[in-house]
Amino acid sequence: MSESDKKWACEYCTYENYPSAIKCTMCRGPKPFDNIYRIHGDKTAQPVDAGGSIDNKSKAKCHCNSCAYVNTCTSCLICNPLSENNIQEHMQHPRISNTDLTQSVRNSSQSSALINLENSRKTSQSKWICQMCTYENWPKSTKCAMCATVNNQRPQSCGLIMSSPERNLDNINQDDRYQNSIIETSQNNLETDHKLRHLRRNADWNWLNACVGVIEGDPNPVEAYLSSGGDPARTLTASECVLLNRNSAFDVGHTLVHLAIRFQREDLLAVLLSQIEGSGSGAKRVPSYVAPDIAADIRRHFATTLRQRKGSFPCHYVAEFPNFTLPAEVDTLPLTIQEQLMSELLDKDVQEELEGADVAVINWATGPGGSSRLHALWNRSAGDCLLDSVMQATWGVFDRENVLRRALAETLMHAGHIFYPRWKEYESSHxxxxxxxxxxxxxxxxxxxxxxxxxxxxxxxEQLHIFALAHILRRPIIVYGVKIVKSFRGEALGPARFEGVYLPLLWDHSFCTRCPIALGYTRGHFSALVPVEPLLSARPRASLLPLVDRDRKPLPIHFLTEAELGREEAILHQWMDVSETENGILVAQQSWHKRPLLVAQMCEEWLNHYRRLVQMTSAPFFRPVPIQDYSSEGDTDCE
Incomplete structure (x- = not known):
């Protein structure tokens, strides 16, 4: 290669640039003076001395219009290449050919493109950020291109008009590929702003605000969206994800339920599931949702009551035995408020299925001389329904922190050698x-x-886990469930083996309480079954839980050994207070206990919500319009 075709090394970063480059591509450093003349192929050119003069007398000299530096007629060594004004002056110079002039203009265009790129970078750095949606807007815009928020950060008195990168790039040579990429990027940004404005004008902001509300845990926009008739199963589209502008949170195809599960918004998840699954009209309002702070304190208190037995049977166990029941004040509310309370508290689908005429698992012998009426509390459907129902039947809260699940897992892990033989014998018999x-x-x-x-x-x-939970709670668990599991279409899928009595048989009966809890099972879902406390004037000693089905067949006792079979009734009397009603129904007594202080406070706040509803529907807040009879004779304009 000839010397003029060789690349020149930058004095600052040693990067080897092409001969036509007047600045370093890597660090933007200027080209050394001794290589400037190689642009025109003049090998006889002499380098510039310290004073800026040129030794070659045959070289024509000219003054740069920008910096007044004495240069050859090819380019300015100090600032930029030839400007458009200098080109006309140097067209008459005999030493410059058309090829040299074209090359100089091309280099000038390339340098202008690079300079405009720097200007655009400076301009982009001076963009203002919207305080509402954090979108970066051009400095000349008075409102945010995303959410139309007025720019309050602009200076009040400023006579400078900042140049637009699109306007600066209009004068760049279209033949330069680098310049074309800049123009294409600017045009794409302009088109993107137009598309965003169009999407913003046509967007459903109730829906988008509900999505943001789920992430931030704000129920107000979610309730506003649902109350306006919004579909809780609606999915996010690609354009809506662009408007929300949070790729780490929103994905195409996600619903409000997906967002509530992903960000662990259990309260909002209950509201959404109640709308989708049809388990009641409106949102669910269980006590733990009305008083979430107290419910969190109850869960922390429950964690402190857990212990682990030392010795050969390292099983976890609780130190307290509360029973959750509905307050007696529920029956004192007006009938309309009672209906609203029950619809927001109970799972009507479970209640109807367990009370159905074909099944009649619960409440088939209520009334004088019979068992107590049980109510199926609404429960989450996230897969932890068994643990949640156990916590509801005892403390009135959900197992949101998986405290009970961890105790169950550690019990089966550390005390598995005690549970395994009884489980294997029971399953072998089946x-x-x-x-x-x-x-x-x-x-x-x-x-x-x-x-x-x-x-x-x-x-x-499975069944083993209920058996282990009976040992952790140190109390019997009675499960009232359907005998045949059916699909949503009513087709029989197979027998259900959950119904029956689970006793803590591996403990000594003196170490456990004789007060059982009741659960309901329907189609793979567990629910807590609790009674309503009667009034003090007619309060019995305990509520009664049947130990037989509607056909008077005894409920099975699970995980009995072969030696214990045939002594079921004696075993029931050993672990529970068993009696017989006037109608000849074998029942277990669930004694009334005073509520723990935290549970009583949670129930009081929950009842206060419905007490306020009673006040709003009674005088002086609610006054019916009186019906008046008017005569057709002598009516005035005022009348």
């Missing part, structure tokens, strides 16, 4: 009844699977 058997490796695999799912939040639990 297997032999169905005429099949398993090898020891298969039993171990099934046991390992049960221990594993106990530690996974959201995983469905």
């Amino acid at each position: 297997a032999s009844f169905l005429q099949y058997s398993l090898e020891e490796t298969q039993w171990e695999e099934d046991w390992s699977s049960l221990v594993t799912i106990a530690a996974q939040p959201g995983a469905s639990l």
Whole structure:
């Protein structure tokens, strides 16, 4: 290669640039003076001395219009290449050919593009950020291009008009590929702003505000969206995700339920699920949602009551035995308020299924001389319904922090050698009844699977886990459930084996309480069954839970050994206070206990909500319009 075709090394970063480059591509440093003349192929040119003069007398000299520096007629060594005014002056110089002039103009265009790029970068750095949506706007814009918020950050008195990058780039040579990429980027930004303005004008802001409200935990925009008839199953589109401008939070296809689950908004999730699943009209208003701070204190208190037994049976156990019941003040409310309270508290689908004429699992023997009436509390459907129902039946809250699940998993892990023999014998008897058997490796695999799912939040639990929970609670658990699991279409899927009595058989009966709790099971879902406390004037000693079904067949006792079979009634009397009603129904007594202080405060705040509703519908706030009879004779304009 000839010397004029060789690349020149930058004095600052040693990057080798092409001969036509007048500035370093890497660090923007100027080209050395001794290489400037190689642009025109003049090998006889002499370098510029310290004074700026040129030794070659044959070289024509000219003054740069920008900095008045004495240069050759090719380019200015101090500021920029030839300007448009200098080109006309140097067209008459005999030493400059048309090729040289074209090359100089091209270099001038390239340098102008680079300079305009720097100006655009400076301009972009001076963009103002919207305080409402954090969108970066051009300095000349008076309102945010995203949300139309007025720019309050602009200076009040400023006579300078900042140049627009689009206007500066209009004068760049279109043949330069680097310049074309800049123009294309600017045009795309302009088109993007127009598209965003169009999307903003046509957007459903009630829906978008509801999405933001779920993330921020604000129920007001969510309730406003649902009350206006919004679809809770609506999904986000690509254009709506662009408007929300939070790629880490919003994805295409997500619904409000997805967002509530992802950001653990349990209160809002309950509202959304109640709208989708049809488990009641309007939002659910359980006591733990009305008083969330007190509910959190109850969960923390429950965690302090958990202990772990030392010795050969390292099982977790609780130190307190509360029973959650509905306050007696519920029956004192007006009938319309009672209906609203029950619709916002209970799961009507579960209640109807358990009370159905075909099944009649609960409340089939209520009344004088019968059992107490049970109500199915609404429960979450996120996969932890068994643990939530147990916590509701005892403390009136959900197991949101998975405290009870962790205790269950650690119990099966550390005390599994005690539970495993009884579980295997119980399952083997059912297997032999169905005429099949398993090898020891298969039993171990099934046991390992049960221990594993106990530690996974959201995983469905089995009979063994209810049996272990009875030991953790140190009390009997009675499950009233359907015998046949049906699909949503009413098709029979198979028998359900959850119904029955679960006793803490591995403990000594003196170490446990004789007061049971009741749960309901319907189609893979558990619910807490609680009674309403009667008034003080007619309060019995305890509520009554049937130990037989509607056909007077005894409920099965799960996980009994072969030696214990045949002594079911004696075992029930050993673990619970069992009696017989006037109608001859075998029942277990659930004694009344004074509520813990935190639970009483939570119930009081929950009742205060409905007491305020009673006040709003009674005098002096509500006054019916009197009906008056007017005569057609002598009516005045005032009348």
